[in-house]
Amino acid sequence: MMLVDTHAHIYLDQFKDDLDDVITRAREASVRNIIMPAIDLDSIRQALELCDRYEGLFVMAALHPSETRDAANADFDAVNDFCDNPRVVAVGETGLDYHWDRSFDERQRESLRRHARMAAEKDLPLVLHNREASEDLVSILREEKGRLQEPERLRGVFHCFGGTPDFASSVMDLGFHVGLGGTLTFKNGGVPDAIARIPMERIVLETDAPFLSPVPFRGKRNEPARVRLVAEKLAEVRQLPLEEVERITTGNAIKLFGLGE
Numbered sequence: 001m002m003l004v005d006t007h008a009h010i011y012l013d014q015f016k017d018d019l020d021d022v023i024t025r026a027r028e029a030s031v032r033n034i035i036m037p038a039i040d041l042d043s044i045r046q047a048l049e050l051c052d053r054y055e056g057l058f059v060m061a062a063l064h065p066s067e068t069r070d071a072a073n074a075d076f077d078a079v080n081d082f083c084d085n086p087r088v089v090a091v092g093e094t095g096l097d098y099h100w101d102r103s104f105d106e107r108q109r110e111s112l113r114r115h116a117r118m119a120a121e122k123d124l125p126l127v128l129h130n131r132e133a134s135e136d137l138v139s140i141l142r143e144e145k146g147r148l149q150e151p152e153r154l155r156g157v158f159h160c161f162g163g164t165p166d167f168a169s170s171v172m173d174l175g176f177h178v179g180l181g182g183t184l185t186f187k188n189g190g191v192p193d194a195i196a197r198i199p200m201e202r203i204v205l206e207t208d209a210p211f212l213s214p215v216p217f218r219g220k221r222n223e224p225a226r227v228r229l230v231a232e233k234l235a236e237v238r239q240l241p242l243e244e245v246e247r248i249t250t251g252n253a254i255k256l257f258g259l260g261e
């Protein structure tokens with residue numbers, strides 16, 4: 001059985017000394033694909049370079065919400081052009097981050113709308129980052145879906161999912177998937193309750209490496225091989241055989257992101 005890590009920043013400096021080993025361990029853990037979300041234009045270039053070095057890697061293109069303060073039209077145009085690269089399988093990660101700095105919320109919202117329109121136009125899934133911004137995310141995506149002739153073209157993943165069961169219901173109503181990672185394994189993280197009503201068909205797995213390592217590696221550098229620990233936890237929470245969790249979540253990822261060989 002195989003797994004997909006749908007969200008790993010393995011182009012970051014944290015991996016520069018031992019990426020060969022990290023990729024080998026991922027393969028040993030039966031991770032067939034790793035999808036690398038962008039932060040800025042440089043990270044898209046770095047991720048595309050890694051696709052030439054290793055098999056089974058794919059890329060997302062976007063400006064991370066924290067990188068939108070000074071973003072120019074030319075930056076969005078560049079993201080748009082990257083979307084035509086066959087290795088680019090999603091627009092992400094975009095979204096809203098209200099945790100750190102509230103001085104450019106409006107820029108973040110505008111960037112989210114631009115990325116949502118790009119994704120619908122290119123017929124690619126949209127991958128969303130969310131910190132303390134669930135309500136705005138849902139209302140903006142509702143509006144953006146409402147603008148479309150074919151609303152189902154606007155689809156994607158709320159990555160590192162967490163929140164209330166009501167928020168989960170809103171995400172389901174929008175037709176989006178949730179990405180589950182290390183926070184599923186955190187004690188008092190509340191994720192098992194939040195996802196109780198989410199059907200397995202709407203779940204994909206991720207690590208968000210190098211961040212959010214699952215238990216028992218919490219606080220250490222995360223890596224794609226540990227997506228297996230997330231799968232094991234989900235099997236426990238849902239009381240399903242591990243093979244079933246792998247089959248369904250991997251199938252979901254392949255279909256949503258259109259992953260070839």
Ligand SMILES: [Zn+2]
Binds near residue numbers: 128130159
């Ligand atoms: Zn994120």
Ligand SMILES: [Zn+2]
Binds near residue numbers: 007009037093208
């Ligand atoms: Zn991320």
